[in-house]
Amino acid sequence: MTAQVFIDGGAGTTGLEIAERLAGRTDLQLIRLEEARRKDPIARGEALNDADAVILCLPDDAAREAVTLIDNPRTRVIDASTAHRVAEGWAYGFPELEPDGAARIAGARRVSNPGCYPTGFLALVRPLVRAGLLDPATPLTVNATSGYSGGGKAMIAAFEDPHAAGATDTAFRLYALGLAHKHIAEMQAHAGLARPPLFAPAVAHTYRGMTVEVPLPIAPPLAEIRAALAEAYAGRPLVRVASAEEADATALVKIERLAGTDALELFVFGNERTGQARLVAVLDNLGKGAAGAAVQNLNLMLGLDELSGLRRI
Ligand SMILES: NC(=O)C1=CN([C@@H]2O[C@H](COP(=O)(O)OP(=O)(O)OC[C@H]3O[C@@H](n4cnc5c(N)ncnc54)[C@H](OP(=O)(O)O)[C@@H]3O)[C@@H](O)[C@H]2O)C=CC1
Numbered sequence: 001m002t003a004q005v006f007i008d009g010g011a012g013t014t015g016l017e018i019a020e021r022l023a024g025r026t027d028l029q030l031i032r033l034e035e036a037r038r039k040d041p042i043a044r045g046e047a048l049n050d051a052d053a054v055i056l057c058l059p060d061d062a063a064r065e066a067v068t069l070i071d072n073p074r075t076r077v078i079d080a081s082t083a084h085r086v087a088e089g090w091a092y093g094f095p096e097l098e099p100d101g102a103a104r105i106a107g108a109r110r111v112s113n114p115g116c117y118p119t120g121f122l123a124l125v126r127p128l129v130r131a132g133l134l135d136p137a138t139p140l141t142v143n144a145t146s147g148y149s150g151g152g153k154a155m156i157a158a159f160e161d162p163h164a165a166g167a168t169d170t171a172f173r174l175y176a177l178g179l180a181h182k183h184i185a186e187m188q189a190h191a192g193l194a195r196p197p198l199f200a201p202a203v204a205h206t207y208r209g210m211t212v213e214v215p216l217p218i219a220p221p222l223a224e225i226r227a228a229l230a231e232a233y234a235g236r237p238l239v240r241v242a243s244a245e246e247a248d249a250t251a252l253v254k255i256e257r258l259a260g261t262d263a264l265e266l267f268v269f270g271n272e273r274t275g276q277a278r279l280v281a282v283l284d285n286l287g288k289g290a291a292g293a294a295v296q297n298l299n300l301m302l303g304l305d306e307l308s309g310l311r312r313i
């Protein structure tokens with residue numbers, strides 16, 4: 001039987017990206033609401049309960065509300081918002097992060113997609129904590145830059161429409177300067193850290209793409225870091241760990257490097273003489289950071305080919 005899928009918030013940035021990835025699929029069918037009813041709780045409630053799987057592409061409060069509208073025990077949920085990423089009863093939707101991650105997602109009724117920045121941070125840090133290369137009490141800093149689509153429709157308008165609220169012509173800006181960004185709890189919890197990382201995000205004047213960097217002023221040997229990452233992601237086609245030769249040959253990492261894909265690349269740069277390292281993750285905030293991850297989780301939950309509809313490198 002063809003699975004019925006409903007994207008709540010389907011007219012938003014992430015929802016449209018998911019629909020693009022699902023277009024042409026014959027193993028599932030999208031339930032669509034007409035424009036006039038797409039925010040109507042009655043229409044949404046019907047669609048949420050008619051679907052085999054729903055993907056919530058909504059602001060946090062609307063995502064919490066959507067979950068309360070579901071009373072059909074068959075309906076399985078993927079939430080792209082921040083609302084349930086450290087909530088009890090929700091599987092964390094990052095299949096490659098833990099050895100049993102994909103199996104846990106496949107068996108779950110409620111899955112929370114990771115945040116875009118935490119996807120890069122956790123991919124770099126979690127395997128090192130697990131392997132004992134990084135003490136959980138280490139104070140970590142995360143320097144990251146996102147394309148402006150990371151802020152959804154409102155931020156896209158601010159960067160593209162001079163008459164929009166908050167319109168800006170800036171090339172690059174720092175934000176979350178109060179050190180209380182909504183992604184910090186998720187980064188600490190899923191990395192298994194004793195203290196919150198210091199998160200320093202920025203937005204660049206480019207539509208999509210992301211770099212996430214974790215500097216290590218006192219690093220374990222670079223070869224050991226690379227080996228731990230390579231082992232963690234062996235056989236996982238969407239996560240690529242660059243070799244020492246590639247890192248040595250890489251003079252620049254551009255934010256656009258993986259734009260338009262659903263992949264994630266990890267680099268270990270460093271200086272063996274000083275014992276310092278820069279761990280760098282590259283992804284598309286709308287790819288592995290949002291829509292790609294949601295489609296991957298949907299595939300796993302419905303028992304379909306995990307990579308169907310995804311854009312590999
Ligand atoms: N953009 C990104 O890179 C990422 C986004 N996310 C998360 O995904 C979620 C969606 O983000 P994004 O797509 O960027 O945001 P957008 O603002 O682009 O889209 C959100 C959509 O939800 C709709 N909406 C708002 N309230 C309701 C409601 N009560 N009922 C039905 N629809 C509603 C909006 O309607 P309207 O069109 O009328 O405004 C809009 O279409 C957010 O939680 C975000 O944090 C996660 C990872 C990355």
Ligand SMILES: CC(=O)N[C@@H](CCC(=O)OP(=O)(O)O)C(=O)O
Nearest residue numbers: 080081082115116146150151203
């Ligand atoms: C550039 C920008 O503003 N990015 C957003 C994060 C992206 C996002 O939508 O956050 P979730 O993944 O948690 O939903 C922010 O920092 O709030």
